Structure formats: C-alpha cells, structure tokens
Amino acid sequence: MKKVSISFTLNGDKVTAEVPPSWTLLKTLREYFELTGPKEGCGTGECGACTVIVDGKAVNSCIFPIPEVEGKSVTTIEGIASKDGTLHPLQKAFIENNGVQCGFCTSGMIMSAKALLDHNPDPTEDEIRTGIAGNLCRCTGYVQIVASIEKAGELIRQKK
Amino acid sequence: MVDYDYKKPKSLKEVFGLLKKYGPKATLIAGGTDVMINIRNRELSPEILISLRGLSDLCYIRKNNGYHIGALTTHRMLEQSDMVRAGLSALHDAASQVGSVQIRNVATVGGNICTAAPSADTAGPLLALDATVALEGPNGRRRVPIADFFTGPSETVRKGNEVLVEFDIPEEPGHFGSAYWKHSRRKAMDLPLLGIAVGLALSESQEISNARLGLTVAAPVPIRAYKAEEFLIGKRLGDDVLVEAGKIASSEASPRDSLRGKAWYRREMIEVFVPRMAKLAAERIRGE
Amino acid sequence: MSNLLYVGKGTPRTIEVDKVTGRAIYINDLKLPGMLYGKILYSDYAHARIKKIDASKAEVLPGVRAVLTGHNIPDVRVGFLRDQTVLKKDIVRQFRDEVAAVAAISPEIAEEALDLIEVEYEELPAVFDPIEAMKEDAPLIHEVDARGKPIRTNILPLPWKFYAGDIEQGRKNSAYTVKDTVSTTWVNQCCMGTSGCVAEFDMNNDLTFHSQTNVVFLGKQRIMEYLSSIGMRGRNVRVINPVVGGSFGTKLDTDIYEFICILLALRTRKPVKILFSREEEFRALPPRQPAVFTIEQGCDKEGRLTFRKAEAILDNGAYTSWGATTPSVMVMPMSSLYRVPNVSFEATCVYTNNIYCQAMRGYGNPQATFAVESSMDELAEEAGIDPAEFRLINRNQSGDVTPMRLKITSCGLEDCINSVKQKLNWSEKRGKRKGKGVGMGSLIHVAGGARVYKSDGHGMIVKVDQNGHIDVLDGGTDQGQGSPTIISQMVAEALGFRPEDVSLTLGDTGLCLWDAGTHASRHTFMAGNAAVRACEKVKQQILELAVENIPKVVKSGFRRKKRNDPDFVEPDLDYTLISKPEYLDIKDRMVFPKSDPEHPFFRIEVSQIIRDALHVGTGESKVVMAEAFYDPPTEMLDRELKGNLSCTYAFGTTGIEVEVDEKTGEVKILQLFAAHDVGKAINPILLKGQIYGAAYIGAGYGLTEEMKLENGRVMNPNFLDYKMLTAKDVVPVEPIVIEPGDEDGPFGAKGIGEPGLVPTAPAIANAIYDAVGVRIKSLPITPEKVLAALKEKRK
Missing domain, CATH: 3.30.390.50 (CO dehydrogenase flavoprotein, C-terminal domain)
Structure with a gap:
C-alpha cells in the first residue's frame, strides 16, 4: 500500500505519520501512535467513542480521513492532563461524580465535553446534552455524566 | 481491502482536472460523513478520493441580494449563524438537528444535498426557501432550482464533472x-x-x-x-x-x-x- | 452499623483513574507480540444445506495463517444443550451461523480472505415464528439431538412448568378476572465495547485466554471441557479479564467466537485476537429473548389476588444459550411479585431460524414483569380499585414465604410504592385522561446471590503487606459497575484502613478463588460477605501480631532512648491493655488499645507491626493473609422450580408520568421515580449510577429499542437504526433509595445491578393508559402503535 507523510500537532507535539492515505485519523492514532484512548465503538460516526478534538472542534476520528489532518492540531484524551500528572478538571469531575462506569465511552465523552467547555465554560444542561448527544453511553443514563461536566465547568470557572 | 489515494486540490480547476483524469474511479468527498461510512460498509470502493476541503473559499454564509451559502459550509456553521437563525429559520432548524456536534462540525450542506438521500435534512428547508443550486463544471457555472435538482434516491442532475459550489436563497419581500x-x-x-x-x-x-x-x-x-x-x-x-x-x-x-x-x-x-x-x-x- | 467511616459514603472511583486518561486496556487495545487477527464468515441463509465450502483461494492469500471450516476442526458439539458445532459444515440454521474462520497478520487481510471463501448453499424451508414453528408440518430446525437421537419437534426439551395452589379454586374465589396477551421483542445489550478475546497457547499447550467473560471460572470450565473433548485433556487454562466495556448479559455464556479464537490460536501457535465490529455485535451476538405471554389474573372483592395463570412462548432461535433458561427467572415475578396464592406458569421455548438469544440485565424478569404489571393495572381497573392501592393490598411483606418458597426476609415494597405515589402526586394526577397520565410498576429480584449452580460461592483473598497496603483478589469481575470501589470501601471499613490503601485484582482464574460469576446482581452481596469474613480473619492476624510485637516495639524504643539519654526513666506502662487481641482495634491503619485509643505508646502503625513480624531475623516470620469463601445458605430450584435460591430479594417500584401527543402517538416521560429497597447503600453515588443506567435502558426497552428481524435477518445492525437513547432524549430519573438494611447483606446491602430496568417498561405502558386510555401490549411502545390504538379507539 502506498503511504503518505502527514505532519500535524498531536497533543502539543509536532509529529509526522507515514501511513496509507486511506487510513482514518482513529486508525492512525491507535495503530501508528499507539494512543488507544480513542475507541472504535461503531466505526461509522454513530457512537462518539472515537471523539478527538481537531483545531478546537470535536470530530469522529473514525470517519476523519488522515490526510485532512495535515497541518492541524489534534488533541486526544491522552493529551488533556498536565504533563506533571494533574488531571484535567473534566477527568477529576468524571471520577468524583461517577461519570464513568465501564469507561468505554469515557474518552470520547470527555473530549466532546472539553470541546464544549473550551468555548463555553458555563453551559446550560441542554447545551451539555447537545454537546454529548453524539456520544452514546449504555451504563450511566447520562445523568452523572451531565453532572460531571457541570462540575468540571465550575472547576474551570473557579480557576479563571 | 480499503485502499485509495487521496487528493486535496486547492482550486476548482484542479478538481476538474482530477475528475477528468480519473473519471468514475474517483469520488468527491466533502465532510465525508456519508462517503467514509459508505466506504467502510463497502458500498463504495473508490480508487481515489478527491477532497473538496481544500477549497476554503467555498465555505461562507453571506447576505447581499439574497443569501449565498458556500457548498462547503458545515452544518455547525449554519447552526451557529445568527443570520441563518433569523432569516432562514427552517434551514437553521434542520442544520442544528443533523447527527451530532461531531457530525455537524464536518458535514457540509453541499454534501448533504449531493448525497441526495430521501431523508436529507437540509433538502426540505432549501425547498421551502426556494434555493437555487449553483453547479460548476469545466465549462462554467449553471444554476438549477433545488426543486429540479433531485432525480431519484442518491441521484441528481449534477454531472460527473461538476461540483456543487453554492446555494442562493432569495430574500423574501415582506x-x-x-x-x-x-x-x-x-x-x-x-x-x-x-x-x-x-x-x-x-x-x-x-x-x-x-x-x-x-x-x-x-x-x-x-x-x-x-x-x-x-x-x-x-x-x-x-x-x-x-x-x-x-x-x-x-x-x-x-x-x-x-x-x-x-x-x-x-x-x-x-x-x-x-x-x-x-x-x-x-x-x-x-x-x- | 453506626459510626461507619467509609461504607455509606460516596467514595469516588479514583481506583479507576485509567478510564479517564485513556490508559485503561480493553480487549480492543490489547496487542501481543506476533498476534494474528481472526475473522468469521457467517451464513448467507437463514436455513440451508451447505453443499460445498472451498477455501483454497483464501488459504493462499499472502498474510493468511490459517483457514478453518467445519471440515478441518474436530466435530464437537458445544453450548448449553450441545445443539451446535463451532463451525457449521452441513446445515446452517440462522444468518449468524459461523461457517469458516481465518487468522491473518492483519484484520484487513483476514477480511479479504473471507471474501475468497466460496460456499455453495441449497436453501431449505425456514420458519421464523415460534407459533408456526410448533405446528406439525413446520420445517424442523434440528433433526437430531446431541446424542444423535432423532428430534420430531421444534419445541425444546425444557419443560418450564410451575404450579402452586389450585388455579380453579382461585378462579372460584375471584370476583374479578382479566386475561390478556402481551409481547416483548429482541433487544440488543449494546455494550459500548464490542466483543472480543485473545487466545494464546504456550508450547505445553496451556492456554491463556484474555476474555471479557463475567464468569471467569465457569468460562474456564467450559473451555477446559471443550479442550478435553478435542483431545487436550489435562491442559491448563488461565482466563484473564481485560478492562471490560460493558456486559449486560453478553458475557455470561462462552460464545462461539471464543471457541473459534482458541482453535485459530491452536492451529497457528500464535496469539490470535477476534474483535467484533458493531455490525457483528448486532448480527452475531445473542440478544434478549423475545416472549409472548398470555396472562390471566383474578382478585376477590377486597382486591386480594386469587390466582395468576400465565403461559409464555419464547422464540429460542436456532440454538440454545442462556435465553432458553430465562423462564427460571420469569417464574420469580410470576409467582412472587405480590402475594398471590394460586399460580400456574408454563413456558415453552421453540426453535426457529431466527437469531438465538441469551441473557440481558434482568434475565427474563423485564419480560415477565411487563406481563404481570400490565395485567395488575387491568385487574385493578376491573375491580374498580386505584392501581397503587391495589398493589399495596397485595404487596409482599417481610416474613412472607412465596409460592415459589422464596423467603422474604426484608421487604421495602410498601415504602417503595408509597414514596413513588407521594413523589408523583399520584392521587391528584391519576385518571385525568387529558394526554398526561401516571403509572407504576414494581419488581422483585434476587439480591442475595442466585443459586443457579450448585455452588453460589464467592472466594476472596485479602493480604496486607509490610508497607501496610492491602491487595484484594476477588474472584468476580468488573464490567463497569464499580466493584473495585465498593469492595475497597467495605474492606477498608472492616479492617480499619482507608479505601485508598486497597488495590483490587478481579477476573483472573490464575490468582483468584472460585466465584459463580458477576451476574444476577450478586457481586456486592457475595463479594461483600466474603470480604467481611476475610477481613475478620486478617484483622485477627494483625491483632495477634500486635499483641506479640507492640511490647517489643515499645521496649526497643525505650532502650534506644536510654542509650541516648542515660537519665531516661522508662515509664511504668500497663501492658495488660494490649495483652489480648480482643483488647485491640484498628482505625486509620493504626492499632490501639480499645480502652485507651490515644495511648501515647501503644498506638502503632499497622505497617510497623507487620514489618516486625516479617523481618524477625532468626525465628518464625509471618505474613498477613486470609481467604474467605462465602456460599450463602440458599437452595437450588427443584424440579417444580421451587426453592429459596437467593439469600434476600430486592423490591422496587417505578412511577412515571408521561405526556402523550394524541396526534402523533409520541410519548414523553415527564417524571420517573425509581424507588428501590437496596438494603443499605454502600456507596450512594455509585448506587444511583446503577439506578439511572438501568432505568434508562428500561425506558429504551419501553419506547424505542427493537432489533428488527426480517426472515431471520437483523435489518438494523447499527446505532442509527437501533434506537438506543441519546443524552438529548432526556429521561428525568430520580432515584429514591430505601434502606431498611438486610440482616444477611454485607453492612446490610442487597444487590441492585438489574432491578432498575425491570419495572420501567410496564410503568410507561400503565402511564400511557392513564393518559389516553389505550393499552399497548407489545414492546417497544412506538408512536405508530400508540396512534394506531388511538385511532382504533376513536372509531
């Protein structure tokens, strides 16, 4: 298979991937960079477990062609805690408010929530639910996920 | 096995060149939320994808002498546009309800219309708003009323060498x-x-x-x-x-x-x- | 029970931090050196004879390492009734029948190889309706049984029959009776993590199996039996769980793909992974069993139930997994939800060419409770009694022994019904018929284990090391319910440590002791009881070491001081304070005399005591470790399906207010109160998580979810067309936690994993009836069904 060279910023680092152009961003993250936080729950953009942030926007990496990442900035769940190990407020809030059960949707869920809070640190419940409507969860009924995101918003606002 | 080449031309002219070169082996891709799924489900196996996302000048919502929406405008842009909310409410209603934020962030209105699913969310509002579709080919531009655009499920009047570039929506008097x-x-x-x-x-x-x-x-x-x-x-x-x-x-x-x-x-x-x-x-x- | 430090608190799930950082390793993420990827070829027909399988082109595809068909693997039957082979070589009986499998160096090559396998079929007549399938001239799904004996019917040899009391007498005693038919359909468990496993043999032919099973020991047993049947008797198997992305019943049986993976690993001598796509998850995993119930009930003038008679027909699909045993759970609500003296319940499982079924959260209970609770409302109306009042009249009570011989030790049902009534403002809102209405449904479920195997035991090992850290080896599994946190709270409480001092290892047959599995809402109850017992022993060991070592520690301290300060005078201490283990206690990892907890010399850190007991130089050194095996005093069901199979039972009531759009048939849930008798909430936050999640799945079961099968084929194998609820589909669940405390539960707790789902769908149906006067008798309650019923009513 022919390979192409794609350069972009991944969790703050400049990287280059040598992968076939038919790979998706998800496949590249998981197999080339061994970042297995983003998950494949469906492969067709219907569950959101693969959600990452590209240039500030949440996208389904499972249907995002890797060549489209050239020159862009990609953030995954692995890139949101501080380098010193301090968890992102969303990560803290998900743990403290039982926003996690089986955890399979969690990486994507947190990335959707982050994309939301980055633009709007004080969202309404409806805005939160809209922000994560593309992230299916089978365990929680979403209630404690919404609560976690609300709490994370509070933490973020306090810091500012 | 899924294996295709990917081209991301910077101009329409380049697009037309590639379409001419590859013919039916090529598939146009905009946001890709339909195309990528069809490829995965093996309903589509192009040898080459021609991405329109390099045509950044087709990504706009403007109002002068009616509304003009570039084909690569994402659903999210429509959703977040006050101009669309106020003036083209039906289109705003539709765009805000497509899929999820992740989908709306990449899926384009041009793609939604060109896929021509009977269920295309933006099609109804564009009909109700009397939109005109602008198609551009190597020999120039033509305009088609949206009501004449669809010819069957997944079929439109767009020719293989044409690209949908813009929607024009008249500003209604009164x-x-x-x-x-x-x-x-x-x-x-x-x-x-x-x-x-x-x-x-x-x-x-x-x-x-x-x-x-x-x-x-x-x-x-x-x-x-x-x-x-x-x-x-x-x-x-x-x-x-x-x-x-x-x-x-x-x-x-x-x-x-x-x-x-x-x-x-x-x-x-x-x-x-x-x-x-x-x-x-x-x-x-x-x-x- | 008072003064609990950790039990009853909302301890956060810090122990699972890897799940929020993307570091948790699920089966999807597990990669072993040299690992191959397995893929499965499924049938093209619902029922057909295989005339020819030609895999020669696949075998020579570069990158392919093995191609298996029914012709090159041992011809051995597997499954609960041994009614199928791992790969099918003669007849396929459903679309998900596994016909061939490939292992290759990449998933893509394996996929490509599948395309190269040519299978010639001769289509056979098929049957997709269980009632049709019972007819004499119906096509036979199986011609012989596991022993080769001819089969003449599609009815399974599983006679589920339960009788108690005298139905005819009950009928005679009735002032009112109702009879109706209700039905439920296939629903998919929808684990967000798809199914998968990794199998690897060493050169001794011992197998390490990375499996998502929630029954590691039973899974191991099945695999060892299989290996034995293919000539590998005596080889060892170690089953290890990765982090599991949800279970909801899917991991209870050992699925065919797991046997295939093992065979591929054996053939290639390499680690092999099989990972399902979402489409496979819908097409090739056994969903929840559909059922049709005919249910008849009666009550006397005072509203007391006189009898309940029900018959169920279950579409078994083409083979038999745990779905066929769901009547053993259905019998529980049928016989024991509310006091009913005379009961008859018969269930018939029928082979068809549809997909076969297995367990899903609630295991038959949601189906049966939909029937019972729909009928309860109909009977209440017939008798002219408010449905809530009717339920209160017939409520179960502590001390009851039900017709199934379930011993109801603690029962909060009355509180559940009343609190739901009050929260819903029931009396005010009911009976208005203006498009809004209220309804309720209750449940009974096992909550103290479930003796479905001869052992319902749970083994636990607790060890405390010289650093004062606790490792717990728990024979159960965690599929996301939060057991590591719950167990760490209980261990910390029982031992006088902190939850953060506890590490959990679950789901590993190589390290842990037998557990019957994390199913039947049993883990908190069983593991909790085992933990309490193991911790008692561990604590005793620590205190014995303390009696031995505290004086040594104190005296050596004095000697040191004397060396540095010749004027130091050793205080006169009363060593009898610490002379017996029972005089001591542990809190916050400190051992101290009960009589003087703040004693300036006798208050010593546990780690120091353990270190001193270990590093003795010459003499007998000791470690601190204990195991407990808890097997509750319960019974297996006897031939009549009677017996006290659980140590205690959960009760609950869901009350719902809906709004129905009479023009569109759309139903909106305005309020949902889920009251549950949980015994004692070990962790209220995690407990509510179980209730929220279960109620949400229940709402989906009631309103939107269905696998659509057409002639045996799953037509909606994706999340676009299978309508799992999203975050935008708000179901305003409010849990009401009732904590009467259970005498047999650890710290008073009952199991709560499944209950929240069970009464949700009937409560919705009942509320819709209250709102607009139509009763929808089949799930899910779609807008089409509601509108059609409304139109019919208007006629």
Whole structure:
C-alpha cells in the first residue's frame, strides 16, 4: 500500500505519520501512535467513542480521513492532563461524580465535553446534552455524566 | 481491502482536472460523513478520493441580494449563524438537528444535498426557501432550482464533472418566516422519518401571500407540495385552512413502508406537521 | 452499623483513574507480540444445506495463517444443550451461523480472505415464528439431538412448568378476572465495547485466554471441557479479564467466537485476537429473548389476588444459550411479585431460524414483569380499585414465604410504592385522561446471590503487606459497575484502613478463588460477605501480631532512648491493655488499645507491626493473609422450580408520568421515580449510577429499542437504526433509595445491578393508559402503535 507523510500537532507535539492515505485519523492514532484512548465503538460516526478534538472542534476520528489532518492540531484524551500528572478538571469531575462506569465511552465523552467547555465554560444542561448527544453511553443514563461536566465547568470557572 | 489515494486540490480547476483524469474511479468527498461510512460498509470502493476541503473559499454564509451559502459550509456553521437563525429559520432548524456536534462540525450542506438521500435534512428547508443550486463544471457555472435538482434516491442532475459550489436563497419581500420539523424517534443521532419544512409570507392582515412546503422522506426524492401551496396562497391563516393544507400535502406525498416507518404513519404526520410548522413559521414572523 | 467511616459514603472511583486518561486496556487495545487477527464468515441463509465450502483461494492469500471450516476442526458439539458445532459444515440454521474462520497478520487481510471463501448453499424451508414453528408440518430446525437421537419437534426439551395452589379454586374465589396477551421483542445489550478475546497457547499447550467473560471460572470450565473433548485433556487454562466495556448479559455464556479464537490460536501457535465490529455485535451476538405471554389474573372483592395463570412462548432461535433458561427467572415475578396464592406458569421455548438469544440485565424478569404489571393495572381497573392501592393490598411483606418458597426476609415494597405515589402526586394526577397520565410498576429480584449452580460461592483473598497496603483478589469481575470501589470501601471499613490503601485484582482464574460469576446482581452481596469474613480473619492476624510485637516495639524504643539519654526513666506502662487481641482495634491503619485509643505508646502503625513480624531475623516470620469463601445458605430450584435460591430479594417500584401527543402517538416521560429497597447503600453515588443506567435502558426497552428481524435477518445492525437513547432524549430519573438494611447483606446491602430496568417498561405502558386510555401490549411502545390504538379507539 502506498503511504503518505502527514505532519500535524498531536497533543502539543509536532509529529509526522507515514501511513496509507486511506487510513482514518482513529486508525492512525491507535495503530501508528499507539494512543488507544480513542475507541472504535461503531466505526461509522454513530457512537462518539472515537471523539478527538481537531483545531478546537470535536470530530469522529473514525470517519476523519488522515490526510485532512495535515497541518492541524489534534488533541486526544491522552493529551488533556498536565504533563506533571494533574488531571484535567473534566477527568477529576468524571471520577468524583461517577461519570464513568465501564469507561468505554469515557474518552470520547470527555473530549466532546472539553470541546464544549473550551468555548463555553458555563453551559446550560441542554447545551451539555447537545454537546454529548453524539456520544452514546449504555451504563450511566447520562445523568452523572451531565453532572460531571457541570462540575468540571465550575472547576474551570473557579480557576479563571 | 480499503485502499485509495487521496487528493486535496486547492482550486476548482484542479478538481476538474482530477475528475477528468480519473473519471468514475474517483469520488468527491466533502465532510465525508456519508462517503467514509459508505466506504467502510463497502458500498463504495473508490480508487481515489478527491477532497473538496481544500477549497476554503467555498465555505461562507453571506447576505447581499439574497443569501449565498458556500457548498462547503458545515452544518455547525449554519447552526451557529445568527443570520441563518433569523432569516432562514427552517434551514437553521434542520442544520442544528443533523447527527451530532461531531457530525455537524464536518458535514457540509453541499454534501448533504449531493448525497441526495430521501431523508436529507437540509433538502426540505432549501425547498421551502426556494434555493437555487449553483453547479460548476469545466465549462462554467449553471444554476438549477433545488426543486429540479433531485432525480431519484442518491441521484441528481449534477454531472460527473461538476461540483456543487453554492446555494442562493432569495430574500423574501415582506413578512416571511419558515420552520422545519424533523420527525424522528430520537432527539439526536437520527434520520428523519419525515421532514416537513414550511416557508410562509404573510400580509399585515394575516393573509398568506406566499407559501412553500418542502417534504422529505415523503417520496423517493425531496418534494414540494405544490397543490397545498396553491391552496394556501391568498387564504387567511387559520386552523381550518392549515388542516386542509396538511391533508392536501399528504395526498401529494407518496411515502412508502420502510423499516424506519410505515407509509400510513408518514401520511398522518404530514397532516399533523404541516399545520404545526406553518403556525411556527407564522409565530416567527410575528416575532414570538 | 453506626459510626461507619467509609461504607455509606460516596467514595469516588479514583481506583479507576485509567478510564479517564485513556490508559485503561480493553480487549480492543490489547496487542501481543506476533498476534494474528481472526475473522468469521457467517451464513448467507437463514436455513440451508451447505453443499460445498472451498477455501483454497483464501488459504493462499499472502498474510493468511490459517483457514478453518467445519471440515478441518474436530466435530464437537458445544453450548448449553450441545445443539451446535463451532463451525457449521452441513446445515446452517440462522444468518449468524459461523461457517469458516481465518487468522491473518492483519484484520484487513483476514477480511479479504473471507471474501475468497466460496460456499455453495441449497436453501431449505425456514420458519421464523415460534407459533408456526410448533405446528406439525413446520420445517424442523434440528433433526437430531446431541446424542444423535432423532428430534420430531421444534419445541425444546425444557419443560418450564410451575404450579402452586389450585388455579380453579382461585378462579372460584375471584370476583374479578382479566386475561390478556402481551409481547416483548429482541433487544440488543449494546455494550459500548464490542466483543472480543485473545487466545494464546504456550508450547505445553496451556492456554491463556484474555476474555471479557463475567464468569471467569465457569468460562474456564467450559473451555477446559471443550479442550478435553478435542483431545487436550489435562491442559491448563488461565482466563484473564481485560478492562471490560460493558456486559449486560453478553458475557455470561462462552460464545462461539471464543471457541473459534482458541482453535485459530491452536492451529497457528500464535496469539490470535477476534474483535467484533458493531455490525457483528448486532448480527452475531445473542440478544434478549423475545416472549409472548398470555396472562390471566383474578382478585376477590377486597382486591386480594386469587390466582395468576400465565403461559409464555419464547422464540429460542436456532440454538440454545442462556435465553432458553430465562423462564427460571420469569417464574420469580410470576409467582412472587405480590402475594398471590394460586399460580400456574408454563413456558415453552421453540426453535426457529431466527437469531438465538441469551441473557440481558434482568434475565427474563423485564419480560415477565411487563406481563404481570400490565395485567395488575387491568385487574385493578376491573375491580374498580386505584392501581397503587391495589398493589399495596397485595404487596409482599417481610416474613412472607412465596409460592415459589422464596423467603422474604426484608421487604421495602410498601415504602417503595408509597414514596413513588407521594413523589408523583399520584392521587391528584391519576385518571385525568387529558394526554398526561401516571403509572407504576414494581419488581422483585434476587439480591442475595442466585443459586443457579450448585455452588453460589464467592472466594476472596485479602493480604496486607509490610508497607501496610492491602491487595484484594476477588474472584468476580468488573464490567463497569464499580466493584473495585465498593469492595475497597467495605474492606477498608472492616479492617480499619482507608479505601485508598486497597488495590483490587478481579477476573483472573490464575490468582483468584472460585466465584459463580458477576451476574444476577450478586457481586456486592457475595463479594461483600466474603470480604467481611476475610477481613475478620486478617484483622485477627494483625491483632495477634500486635499483641506479640507492640511490647517489643515499645521496649526497643525505650532502650534506644536510654542509650541516648542515660537519665531516661522508662515509664511504668500497663501492658495488660494490649495483652489480648480482643483488647485491640484498628482505625486509620493504626492499632490501639480499645480502652485507651490515644495511648501515647501503644498506638502503632499497622505497617510497623507487620514489618516486625516479617523481618524477625532468626525465628518464625509471618505474613498477613486470609481467604474467605462465602456460599450463602440458599437452595437450588427443584424440579417444580421451587426453592429459596437467593439469600434476600430486592423490591422496587417505578412511577412515571408521561405526556402523550394524541396526534402523533409520541410519548414523553415527564417524571420517573425509581424507588428501590437496596438494603443499605454502600456507596450512594455509585448506587444511583446503577439506578439511572438501568432505568434508562428500561425506558429504551419501553419506547424505542427493537432489533428488527426480517426472515431471520437483523435489518438494523447499527446505532442509527437501533434506537438506543441519546443524552438529548432526556429521561428525568430520580432515584429514591430505601434502606431498611438486610440482616444477611454485607453492612446490610442487597444487590441492585438489574432491578432498575425491570419495572420501567410496564410503568410507561400503565402511564400511557392513564393518559389516553389505550393499552399497548407489545414492546417497544412506538408512536405508530400508540396512534394506531388511538385511532382504533376513536372509531
């Protein structure tokens, strides 16, 4: 298979991937960079477990062609805690408010929530639910996920 | 095995060159939320994908002498545009309800229309707003009313060497409002069982001076309910009139039984939602 | 029970931090050196004879390492009734039948190889309706049984029959009776993590199996039996769980793909992974069993139930997994939800060419409770009694022994019904019929284990090391319910440590002791009881070491001081304070005399005591470790399906207010109160998580979810067309936690994993009836069904 060279910023680092152009961003993250936080729950953009942030926007990496990442900035769940190990407020809030059960949707869920809070640190419940409507969860009924995101918003606002 | 080359031209001219070179081996991709899924499901196996995302000058929402929307405008841009919310409410309703934020962030309105699914969310509003589609090919640009654009499920008048570049929507004189109802089982991540878009112009005396109804999933292609429109024009807005219009629109539709919904139910819902959406459009005109 | 430090608190799930950082390793993420990827070829027909399988082109595809068909693997039957082979070589009986499998160096090559396998079929007549399938001239799904004996019917040899009391007498005693038929359909468990496993043999032919099973020991047993049947008797198997992305019943049986993976690993001598796509998850995993119930009930003038008679027909699909045993759970609500003296319940499982079924959260209970609770409302109306009042009249009570011989030790049902009534403002809102209405449904479920195997035991090992850290080896599994946190709270409480001092290892047959599995809402109850018992022993060991070592520690301290300060005078201490283990206690990792907890010399850190007991130089050194095996005093069901199979039972009531759009048939849940008798909430936050999640799945079961099968084929194998609820589909669940405390539960707790789902769908149906006067008798309650019923009613 022919390979192409794609350069972009991944969790703050400049990287280059040598992968076939038919790979998706998800496949590249998981197999080339061994970042297995983003998950494949469906492969067709219907569950959101693969959600990452590209240039500030949440996208389904499972249907995002890797060549489209050239020159862009990609953030995954692995890139949101501080380098010193301090968890992102969303990560803290998900743990403290039982926003996690089986955890399979969690990486994507947190990335959707982050994309939301980055633009709007004080969202309404409806805005939160809209922000994560593309992230299916089978365990929680979403209630404690919404609560976690609300709490994370509070933490973020306090810091500012 | 999925294996294709990927080209990301920077200009339409380059696109036309690539289309000419690769012909049917190539598939155009915009946001890719349909194309990538079709490839994964093996419904599509192109040798080459030609990405339109390099054509950044096709990504805009402008108003001068009517509204102009670039084909690569994402649903999210429409959702977040106050201009669209105020002036093209039905399109705003539709764009905000497509898939999820993740999908809306990449899926384009041009792609939604070119895929030409009977359930395309933006098709109904564009019909109700009387949009014109601009297609550009190596020999220049042509304009097609959206009502003539769809020729069958996944089929349009767009030729293989053409690219949909823009939607033009006239600015309606006087008091105009529009609304779109997506009838679906869930509030997100869903396709419409039925889409109903209503565009309405009202005189000061609440007389309907113009009406357009766009229906999706009501026929093999998105349709206008012309007879219902004709019935409405010139009448005073009122419950009886709207109920009758719903019935006429329903009779114009030819929905089918499918896995997602039954034809009888779709017909009934046309009757229910034509009046409801007309009322919503009227409320919007009154600024309620 | 008072003064609990950790039990009853909302301890956060810090122990699972890897799940929020993307570091948790699910089966999807597990990669072993040299690992191959397995893929499965499924049938093209619902029922057909295989005339020819030609895999020669696949075998020579570069990158392919093995191609298996029914012709090159041992011809051995597997499954609960041994009614199928791993790969099918003669007849396929459903679309998900596994016909061939490939292992290759990449998933893509394996996929490509599948395309190269040519299978010729001769289509056979098929049957997709269980009632049709019972007819004499119906096509036979199986011609012989596991022993080769001819089969003449599609009815399974599983006679589920339960009788108690005298139905005819009950009928005679009735002032009112109702009879109706209700039905439920296939629903998919929808684990967000798809199914998968990794199998690896060493050169001794011992197998390490990375499996998502929630029954590691039973899974191991099945695999060892299989290996034995293919000539590998005596080889060892170690089953290890990765982090599991949800279970909901899917991991209870050993699925065919797991046997295939093992065979591929054996053939290639390499680690092999099989990972399902979402489409496979819908097409090739057994969903929840559909059922049709005919249910008849009666009550006397005072509203007391006189009898309940029900018959169920279950579409078994083409083979038999745990779905066929769901009647053993259905019998529980049928016989024991509310006091009913005379009961008859018969269930018939029928082979068809549809997909076969297995467990899903609630295991038959949601189906049966939909029947019972729909009928309860109908009977209440017939008798002219308020449905809530009717339920209160017939409520179960502590001390009851039900017709099934379930011993109801603690029962909060009355509180549940009343609190739901009050929260819903029931009396005010009911009976208005203006498009809004209220309804309720209750449940009974096992909550103290479930003796479905001869052992319902749970083994636990607790060890405390010289650093004062606790490792717990728990024979159960965690599929996301939060057991590591719950167990760490209980261990910390029982031992006088902090939850953060506890590490959990679950789901590993190589390290842990037998557990019957994390199913039947049993883990908190069983593991909790085992933990309490193990911790008692561990604590005793620590205190014995303390008696031995505290004086040594104190005295050596004095000697040191004397060396540095010749004037130091050793205080006169009363060493009898610490002379017996029972005089001591542990809190916050400190050992101290009970009589003087703040004693300036006798208050010593546990780690120091353990270190001193270990590093003795010459003499007998000791470690601190204990195991407990808890097997509750319960019975297996006897031939009549009677027996007290659980140590205690959960009760609950869900009350719902809905709004129905009479023009569109759409139903909106305005309020949902889920009251549950949980015994004692070990962790209220995690407990509510179980209730929220279960109620949400229940709402989906009631309103939107269905696998659509057409002639045996799953037509909606994706999340677009399978309508799992999203975050935008708000179901305003409010849990009401009732904590009467259970005498047998650890710290008073009952199991709560499944209950929240069970009464949700009937409560919705009942509320819809209250709102608009139509009763929808089949799930899910779609807008089409509601509108059709409304139109029918208007006629």
